[in-house]
Amino acid sequence: MEDTYQVIVVGAGFAGLSAARELGRKGVRVLLIDSNNYHQFQPLLYQVATSQIGVSAVTRPIRSVFRRLKSVRVMTAKVAAVDVANHTVTTADGDTLRAQILVLAVGAVPNFFNTPGAEEHALPLYSITDATMLGTSLTRLLDEADREPDVPVEVVVVGGGPTGVETAGAMAENIKFVVTKYFSPELAARCRVHLVDMVPSVLNMFSSKSQEYTRRRLLAIGVQLHMGVGVTDVRADGVTLADGTDIPSRMVVWAGGLKGGDLLAGSGLTQGKGGRIDVRPDLTDPGADGVYVLGDAANITDATGAKLPQLGSVAQQAGKWAARNIYADLTGGTRQPFKYVDKGYMAMIGRGAAVAEIGRRRLQLQGPLAFISWLAVHLALLSGTQQKVRALFSWLNGYVLHSPAQVVVGGTERRAIGQ
Template identity: 65%
Template sequence: MDKSFEVIVVGGGFAGVAAVKALGRSGVKVLLIDRNNYHQFQPLLYQVATAQIGVSDVTRTFRGMFQRYPSASVLTANVAAVDVQAHTVTTTDGDTFHAKILVLAAGAAANYFNTPGAEEHAYPLYSVTDAVRLGNAMVHALDAAQRNGSSGGVHVVVVGGGPTGVETAGAIAENFKYVIPKYYSDGVAANSSVHLVDMVPNVLNAFADKNKAYAARHLQQAGVRLKMGSGVTEVRPDGVDFADGTSLPSQITVWAGGLKAGAVVAGSGLDQGRGGRIDVNPDLTAPGAPGVYVLGDAANMTDARGDKLPQLGSCAQQAGKWAARNIRADLTGGQREPFAYRDKGYMAMIGRGAAVAEIGRKRIEMQGPLAFLAWLGVHVVLLSGNRQRISALISWADDYLTHSRSHVVLGAPRD
């Protein structure tokens, strides 16, 4: 394989894929390096974990995505080191690749904030592997509860009241309420519980008050028990302890408490800001490293007014396209331009037919079925291929009408 390229992109998330596609359309010789050979749609991983959709609905191979672009290559490898001054990437296989321009879009990892036991005992939800592992643990716990008879139940604690935590807790609660009774004895569902916990006083703390209240009310109606305003001090194999001296039993603790930049960024030598991410220049380049761009969850980006931009898939996707535009300018002697983010707002799925949304820069507020339809529309558009879109729509329709779970959670057998 050739080891010299015009551009190397490290990481195949929303930003990395968008950059490679845009560069490939222009005939730029670009190499994507990722540990996986597929793109994963992270906003729907909680639905994989709860068997609402299948793994194939949220994954698509990079080679399939880029087959129309002869100048784009893919390398499946783990990155050992990047040299932001020399513009080189070295893999764990010992190979070193060089580019005129380097793009770091390697995503993020769970941020446990040094909470004792969290990394060892909690389940993050940032990759397909994480989703399958969590789903597999849920199945094992339910099977164990069934063996224990009518007194057995599964207790789940979801840490983090942001969109990921809210969506995950809502999906698990609806499983306990509607799906589990179809497949397990009545006692398993009746004795199971899901708690959503956070140190802040409200769920969806960044949303408007009306949407916060709607989300909290609907979660509680679905069976989610809220414990807000007290931070987690320890995660144990059988429970979670809190700063107020209380504790909750938990066979499964899901960690949705925040993200930090991954190891590639941490080892790059670039100055790290909030969350370990790089505070990039307005044109998405890294300060002090000419010819290096940092995108997506690896970057702290701001708009023209200096306001912090959200860590959202749509923002990362726009950043990838914009970076490609600036890279083309770099390669042809043109002028880079500051990133102009088109603010599409925020949204979160709460449960069956229920969601909240704040659309656009003016934050037009929606709750309930209308927000649910908006959520569906946005996520269908963001999915990476037509097959994935059609399959997800069929799965959602089947789930909405029947509460069936035809998807199988694949994982390691019980020890």
């Protein structure tokens, strides 16, 4: 079977969703394909994993986003292959779909950097499946430790970027408030969180002032820092660091970076750093006419030629910009080079603490004011009114009443349900 569309968008992350929505508003016939029937808000996945919010707060059915945009068709299917020369997409079911213009916003996969044992034993945190798996594993680990009074509970988080810092901070906060309250102070005293990165400082993209505040805050809530030293081995019972340090642990969280996935590798496009595609300033692939690559699948540059970070704000803006260029392609207009509006960076470090560097001039905030700003910005960015209400309720319940969402583990299945 072969269908033809004006535009096919593969991937319903920030970039793909933004591109399809913008094109739909212009009446362009779009097919949006994703292996899941929901859009996930990745910046808050660590909060799902640490039971701060439920799954329903960070996921939204894709069809509900486009219910009023009749020119956009949503298909839930796994894409097995893309042919960039002929602008075709083949699903795992064998269907072939053709478009005038192809948009690849296929995301990325965890990059374990060939670290022995990491892919087998570490838990990544890039999808809602990863987050629920991590939440389940952490709850099971605590349940087991509660029956073993002499066994320490060591959790290792690899990666000192925003995801690693936020995850380590949230876990340390859980030990202080949740484990103490719902298990026992004795168990909380046996729990430790380690943060490891081969880079000498946390939050490498932030200013030295923000890095120092983050370092002090993490230490204050009990996170043990191992900075400037890489992980050389991951085992089922712990990790080994490059300086010879051995950390016994039954849980390793991998927040060490991303790379392009197998779909890009088999697409025929030339891959650059991190397995991603180096796109032109107008967001098209330099070697394939009529093919746009966006989001975590692309290396996107600013007006100076510097690579932009893999952030949701970059992906969202690139999706909208690509839609304008695609509309110009379809109507005889002229593409324009992408102009990114730098909104800065944010990272939460625990209850009442965060760092924020806002705008191109990097207005720096630390502490409670940055924490409130973080909450406000992420609440505004969530897709859907129901999702915003659920997140707000969870934050009030967790940060004010110290009663977080609970993770329920059913039987022997490795599944988690945020309530």
